[in-house]
Amino acid sequence: MARAVRRCLTAALLVLLLEAAGAEQTDTQVIRLGGKLSMTPPLPEEMKPLFNMWWKHGRDLVCEWDKDGVEIYIKYKGRSQLDHLTARLEIDNMTTEDNGVYTLFLNNNEQPWKTVVTVVRDVTKPSIQISPLKCSYLSDSCILTCEGDVTEVGEVTFRWKEDGGAWERQGQKMDITKLHHSKVENFFCQMSNQISDRQSEGVLNPLYKAPLNVLGLVLGVLAVLVAAAVGVVVLWKKKLLCFASKKAGGAAERKADEEDDLKPKP
Template sequence: MFALYMKTLQNKEFALGGTLTLKPAALTSSITSITWKHDDNLLAEQLNSNSKPDYYPQNEVRISLNFKTGELSIIKLTEKDAGRYNVEINTVIQNVGYQVKIIKPVPVPMVVVQPLACNETTPNCTVDCQGVVTGAGTIRYFWKEDDGDWKESAKRKEIKNDADMQTIKEFFCKVNNSVSDEESPATKNPFYKEPSSSVGKVARIVVTAIIIIIIIIACLN
């Protein structure tokens, strides 16, 4: 069997609806014939440089084969394109193949503050990076506060209503898989407090001083 000669399978992930590109291992001579198989079924072959490639099934128009490099391409990927890919070059089965997984691109996420009643008087709340990621493979989550740097973290994290948190105005989250990444719009921090204006502080001090002086003068009279 074709697959029994395989020594190594490399894992590859491609986006649903995207394009798959697979290459043979490094070649030591020019190609005189090439055959690609998908799950041991004939997929594409070209037996010499003067012939045209054949694709299977024969009405398949999404496949293309580069005879010079041995590269296989499939566009508009579907879930049926997942599986094992093996290639035979010059009648020799290569000892490296591919195990292909077709995954969905990640959605644009949204930061949701929980509970919904969370406000400036609540001692602590959580922020959740939400989005439907079913079928999207392994997901990683990143968080950013205001104009800060992205930091990898959990999907959900706790926020405490303390002095540091009260200086943060907005939250952002980002989801990532091997084929895509998307960033959320900004979500306001329920614990944020506007910094007091120094001019306002001075004005309040001056007004207070004037009132005290007026009271003292009134008492003296």
């Protein structure tokens, strides 16, 4: 009985090992639009020596090698290279049409190693939109939205920061309240995908109200008072000079009249 159980367990273990050996292996690559895809799969010893190989993208043939040499098919011609010694395939100028699963066949046998490829664009510079439009420091709360073109950029994440603080992951929208954010002057958002990230310009917090600058106010009032005092002094000096000038002119006229009276009359 014990031997029978051991034989069953051994057989079951062997089946599991065989299934694991043939289990599908998936590699994932994210490629920048216009970039290069490079795939170098493992070559099982039991497949050697090789007498043919081909790569498929979904249902389409990419390339093929046999005793007659390498053939690259139309869609990939001029931008693909196959090394038949290592089975490495390289494709340049990748586009979103190249997204999908790539499969290798060796000696007429499909291999468990596959590559899932996603071609994405760099993210664009985002901007921050505030709602509602009438939101101001008199409001109790507002909503900030990080917006940007997400066409063909793949999976996107959004993060936020306040003034010069650290980036925090909060999603595309951020709720702000007077209770928690009234002292923040500026908000920034960042949009990222698997190959790039861009930061928005800072946007002024609509709930922020600049504190009253008492020192600046006092200095401003003093400056106005000093300017007024200087103006008064200048005006007063001008009036004194004008009065002195008129007084001197009157004295000169009186002296001239007196001299004329003292002259002998003909």
